[in-house]
Amino acid sequence: MSAAERFEMIVIGSGPAGQKAAIQAVKAGRSVLLVERDRGVGGACVHRGTIPSKTLRETASFLGGMKERGEGVFEVHLPEQVKVASLTTRLRRVIDAHQGFISRQLDRNQIVTAHGRARFLGPKEIAVRTIQGEEKTYQADHIVVATGSTPRVPPNVPIDHEHILDSDSILSVNYLPQSLVVLGGGVIASEYASIFASLGVQVVMVDKAPRPLAFLDADLSERFVKHFEGLSGSSYLGSQEVKEVRWDGVSAVETELADGTTLRSDKLLCALGRIANVADLDVAAAGLEVTSRGLLEVDDFCRTAVQSIYAVGDVIGPPALASSSMEQGRRAARHALNLPLGKGSEVIPAGIYTIPEISTIGLTEDQVIEAQGSAICGESNFSELARAQIAFCTDGHLKLVADAQGRRLMGAQIFGDGATELIHIAQMALLTDSDIDLFIENIFNFPTLAEAYRVAALEIVRKRPAPVSNLNPNPMERVL
Amino acid sequence: MRKLREEEKLDALPDPVHAYLAERIASKQLELPLLPDTTLQIVTLCRSEDADAAQLTELLHRDQSLAGNVLRIANSPISGSHEAIVSLQQAVSRLGLTRVREISLAASVEGLIFDCGARKHLVHKLWSHCLTAALIAKEIARHRRENVEEAFLCGLLHDMGKPVLVQALFEYEKAEEQKLGDQCFSLAFEEFHAGVAGILIKEWGLPQQMSEAITCHHDWAKAEQARVQAAIMNLADYQAHKLQGTLKKLTGEFDAAVLEELNIYPEDLEALEAKGERILEYVEAMMR
Numbered sequence A: 001m002s003a004a005e006r007f008e009m010i011v012i013g014s015g016p017a018g019q020k021a022a023i024q025a026v027k028a029g030r031s032v033l034l035v036e037r038d039r040g041v042g043g044a045c046v047h048r049g050t051i052p053s054k055t056l057r058e059t060a061s062f063l064g065g066m067k068e069r070g071e072g073v074f075e076v077h078l079p080e081q082v083k084v085a086s087l088t089t090r091l092r093r094v095i096d097a098h099q100g101f102i103s104r105q106l107d108r109n110q111i112v113t114a115h116g117r118a119r120f121l122g123p124k125e126i127a128v129r130t131i132q133g134e135e136k137t138y139q140a141d142h143i144v145v146a147t148g149s150t151p152r153v154p155p156n157v158p159i160d161h162e163h164i165l166d167s168d169s170i171l172s173v174n175y176l177p178q179s180l181v182v183l184g185g186g187v188i189a190s191e192y193a194s195i196f197a198s199l200g201v202q203v204v205m206v207d208k209a210p211r212p213l214a215f216l217d218a219d220l221s222e223r224f225v226k227h228f229e230g231l232s233g234s235s236y237l238g239s240q241e242v243k244e245v246r247w248d249g250v251s252a253v254e255t256e257l258a259d260g261t262t263l264r265s266d267k268l269l270c271a272l273g274r275i276a277n278v279a280d281l282d283v284a285a286a287g288l289e290v291t292s293r294g295l296l297e298v299d300d301f302c303r304t305a306v307q308s309i310y311a312v313g314d315v316i317g318p319p320a321l322a323s324s325s326m327e328q329g330r331r332a333a334r335h336a337l338n339l340p341l342g343k344g345s346e347v348i349p350a351g352i353y354t355i356p357e358i359s360t361i362g363l364t365e366d367q368v369i370e371a372q373g374s375a376i377c378g379e380s381n382f383s384e385l386a387r388a389q390i391a392f393c394t395d396g397h398l399k400l401v402a403d404a405q406g407r408r409l410m411g412a413q414i415f416g417d418g419a420t421e422l423i424h425i426a427q428m429a430l431l432t433d434s435d436i437d438l439f440i441e442n443i444f445n446f447p448t449l450a451e452a453y454r455v456a457a458l459e460i461v462r463k464r465p466a467p468v469s470n471l472n473p474n475p476m477e478r479v480l
Numbered sequence B: 001m002r003k004l005r006e007e008e009k010l011d012a013l014p015d016p017v018h019a020y021l022a023e024r025i026a027s028k029q030l031e032l033p034l035l036p037d038t039t040l041q042i043v044t045l046c047r048s049e050d051a052d053a054a055q056l057t058e059l060l061h062r063d064q065s066l067a068g069n070v071l072r073i074a075n076s077p078i079s080g081s082h083e084a085i086v087s088l089q090q091a092v093s094r095l096g097l098t099r100v101r102e103i104s105l106a107a108s109v110e111g112l113i114f115d116c117g118a119r120k121h122l123v124h125k126l127w128s129h130c131l132t133a134a135l136i137a138k139e140i141a142r143h144r145r146e147n148v149e150e151a152f153l154c155g156l157l158h159d160m161g162k163p164v165l166v167q168a169l170f171e172y173e174k175a176e177e178q179k180l181g182d183q184c185f186s187l188a189f190e191e192f193h194a195g196v197a198g199i200l201i202k203e204w205g206l207p208q209q210m211s212e213a214i215t216c217h218h219d220w221a222k223a224e225q226a227r228v229q230a231a232i233m234n235l236a237d238y239q240a241h242k243l244q245g246t247l248k249k250l251t252g253e254f255d256a257a258v259l260e261e262l263n264i265y266p267e268d269l270e271a272l273e274a275k276g277e278r279i280l281e282y283v284e285a286m287m288r
């Protein structure tokens, strides 16, 4: 083996976490090697995760919306080929564009890339095996592991990528099945279930939890279920244990549940969690261990138990989002290079790209009650908004949670079109410790969905405990 | 009687034959086998939202040879069925629409290959190669964690240009009153079969991506929309020849860049090749 090539930092994995770590380090003038085992850069985020699923969602939502928008004035009947072709053609285009953008960014920053599978030889040394089967070694003072995750395959679900798919192979659909069973009740399961249901596929979601998206307010997940069950005869089967999944050898996937029910469907999508990509890495050679859940453990700065090694992104577990992975990559690189970290924010929005979208930030009503004894909430139904009527998106809802006095904003939850964008208004208000009155005293564009903030804020103001003096007049009187 | 002369060694397709084929292709005068009407209707029906099993069974009943082939393939290991399928109705209800679509296409393709009039052993070899390549393509797609159905169909159809060329060369022989040697056929295949198959696939109304993948299966880097599919076909084609011991017939070296395109590491290739034995068993069972 030839002598090891030296860099100041090695980053393994070119997903959002790895990219940000590498860019941060070159911007600080360090030499960086970025290793990626796939042909293109971008990681699961670009090729099999965030970007493709969001593109499919956008197309499904558009195609699904066309029917509604016909309003009986014109009939929209899309042949299946047209639907599938519009799904896949756009998908390719969006992925290519995004990957091109990332490659150019890496080139511009003069990041050296190596295509191959990396594994540790020691705390500061790795070997990279190329497609041609050659092996090269590299050394660096700091190594950042950003190897991401892959879909988990439970032992009772024999995934064959033909009838029984995972969240990777579902992306290459070449026709729409008539029926689909989705195992799981998390974000990925709910997103794909609603995408396919909107395209006219009969979807049955099956999960252990009594309701999907269990980490959300019950109110929000109920809204999701209600909308979902109104599509193409779809349904959510909660509190269920899957005993066995099998392809019957001829025409259907059979999902046998512990209660004796057997579901039959054209296809099945298994979305029961993801596992960290550590198998290839031989972390033991660097003196590292994985946790019982197969993750790499890190401290607040994303450093592992071995001084020279950091781990970021999906490989360290929740929240396992592209957005948080990028921030972890940036932080890890800055910490490794002794650069100031800047003020990290605890206020992170959650975006769930179901149809329609769901997004939340800050505390829920229950959490505020638990902390303060009570909370004041204001709500707005999209059906009351002119913009929602115009844009055919009246099935939506925004809820603001304020403190016990109805003054400070504590959190927001939105269900409906545009939720993942709308949430950032609440985020800015939270970051600036704003008063609820902010939403009332300022003028929003009309007609917009953002008006929902104003409607909800007005309700909170109405519910405020009566003022004890005139010093703090009710702003509603000025507005109305 | 004149003794059969040892066939001359040809370096390239003789000019007149080349010109004849090129002209036929350019002027769209190739006789393209029609996808049997029934198959076409089945393909269309299976894609429409309100396809129903009764209609499908009725369509199958109209074409006796297709019906027979569907039953035969439905009972072969390729369909994965564990119980004997004896009636069309049972085949349709048990196999499902997409499966029947796939099988009808396979059955039609098989029929077309066998009807092209080429010598029996050639026809036999071609069909078994197509099946092998189809099954390998499926495994490559599976390894890439992609849906495998399209890869299978591409594999099945990738050499459909050959029977078309056989027809065209027979016509040439008739017109010129001249017998062409086996080598002439091989050279014509080499140069024209992929493009002709692409034309045929388009003519049959199958997806554009599939037509591109097949047109470019020897020159995958030229594919724009279906680069990965074309690369999968290229590798599957090579591996099928390797598995069946027909590699020497291929000209040119194996293009290692295809492994890079598909991100297949040496250990992945080994795992793929380890499935060869089973694939051959399947093919064996499928052949008449």
Ligand SMILES: Cc1cc2nc3c(=O)[nH]c(=O)nc-3n(C[C@H](O)[C@H](O)[C@H](O)COP(=O)(O)OP(=O)(O)OC[C@H]3O[C@@H](n4cnc5c(N)ncnc54)[C@H](O)[C@@H]3O)c2cc1C
Pocket: A012, A013, A014, A015, A016, A017, A018, A035, A036, A037, A038, A042, A043, A044, A045, A046, A048, A049, A050, A051, A053, A054, A116, A117, A118, A119, A146, A147, A148, A149, A167, A188, A277, A280, A281, A312, A313, A314, A315, A320, A321, A322, A323, A324, A325, A351, A353
């Ligand atoms: C269907 C789906 C939808 C999603 N939607 C969203 C969303 O809407 N919003 C959001 O914020 N997040 C979303 N996510 C999550 C998001 O995609 C991930 O959190 C993010 O990609 C994690 O980034 P990462 O850099 O840690 O890992 P990855 O993006 O997984 O990248 C890791 C890279 O490391 C490479 N690698 C692994 N092992 C090695 C090795 N030994 N040698 C060399 N290279 C190696 C891999 O090939 C891969 O390219 C979604 C995920 C999925 C699956």
